Amino acid sequence: MMSVSLNINGRDRSVNVDGADTLLDVLREQVGLLGTKEGCVEGECGACTVLIDGAPVDSCIYAAAAAGGRQVTTIEGLARPGDYSPIQQAFIDGGGVQCGFCTPGFIVTLTALLRRNPDPSRDEINNALSGNICRCTGYSQIIEAALLVAAAATSTPTPAGAVAQ
Ligand code: FES
Ligand code: FES
Known part of the structure; x- marks a missing residue:
C-alpha cells in the first residue's frame, strides 16, 4: 500500500x-x-x-x-441540487436523462468540451462523446442539449430598446 x-x-x-x-x-x-x-x-x-x-x-x-x-x-x-449548470439543466429539460446511469459520464465529458469550446459543432459534440454509451436515449436529446447550451452561450443579447428586425 x-x-x-x-x-x-x-x-x-x-x-x-x-x-x-x-x-x-x-x-x-x-x-x-x-x-x-x-x-x-x-x-x-x-x-x-x-x-x-x-x-x-x-x-x-x-x-x-x-x-x-x-x-x-x-x-x-459539478452538481449542486437546485443550482445546476447549463448543460445539466438542458439534460433535465430536454429528456437527456432516462435511467440516468450514463448521465454523470455524459455531463462530465460535455462540461470539459464546453469549457474548452463553448460553441461546438454537432460533429465536435459527437467526437467528444465517442467514448460515452447510452442505452436509453438514442443520443439525440443529449446532442440537442449540448447544442442548445452552445447556442445560448454564444447568442448576443438584444440591446435594451432595440427593435428586432
Ligand atoms: S466503467 Fe469505465 S469506461 Fe465503462
Ligand atoms: S439514460 Fe439510461 S443509459 Fe443513458
Missing part, C-alpha cells in the same frame, strides 16, 4: 492504494462518491468519466496512484 495525496472536487484528500486500485475504486469505495458509475470497467462505456486536471478520463482504467498531486473532478463537483 502507498499513500497518495490528491485533490477531489476542491478538497485535499489522502488515500491508501495499492498498484491494482483504480481511481474509480478509490472514488466509490474509499471516498464514498457514488455519482461516478461503474459500467464496463474496460474503458468502453464512459460511465466512470471524471476530469483529471480538467480533461476527461475513464476512471475505471486510470491507476489511483497516477492521480497523486492532480485535481480530480467528479459529477459531485
Whole structure:
C-alpha cells in the first residue's frame, strides 16, 4: 500500500492504494462518491468519466496512484441540487436523462468540451462523446442539449430598446 495525496472536487484528500486500485475504486469505495458509475470497467462505456486536471478520463482504467498531486473532478463537483449548470439543466429539460446511469459520464465529458469550446459543432459534440454509451436515449436529446447550451452561450443579447428586425 502507498499513500497518495490528491485533490477531489476542491478538497485535499489522502488515500491508501495499492498498484491494482483504480481511481474509480478509490472514488466509490474509499471516498464514498457514488455519482461516478461503474459500467464496463474496460474503458468502453464512459460511465466512470471524471476530469483529471480538467480533461476527461475513464476512471475505471486510470491507476489511483497516477492521480497523486492532480485535481480530480467528479459529477459531485459539478452538481449542486437546485443550482445546476447549463448543460445539466438542458439534460433535465430536454429528456437527456432516462435511467440516468450514463448521465454523470455524459455531463462530465460535455462540461470539459464546453469549457474548452463553448460553441461546438454537432460533429465536435459527437467526437467528444465517442467514448460515452447510452442505452436509453438514442443520443439525440443529449446532442440537442449540448447544442442548445452552445447556442445560448454564444447568442448576443438584444440591446435594451432595440427593435428586432
Ligand atoms: S466503467 Fe469505465 S469506461 Fe465503462
Ligand atoms: S439514460 Fe439510461 S443509459 Fe443513458
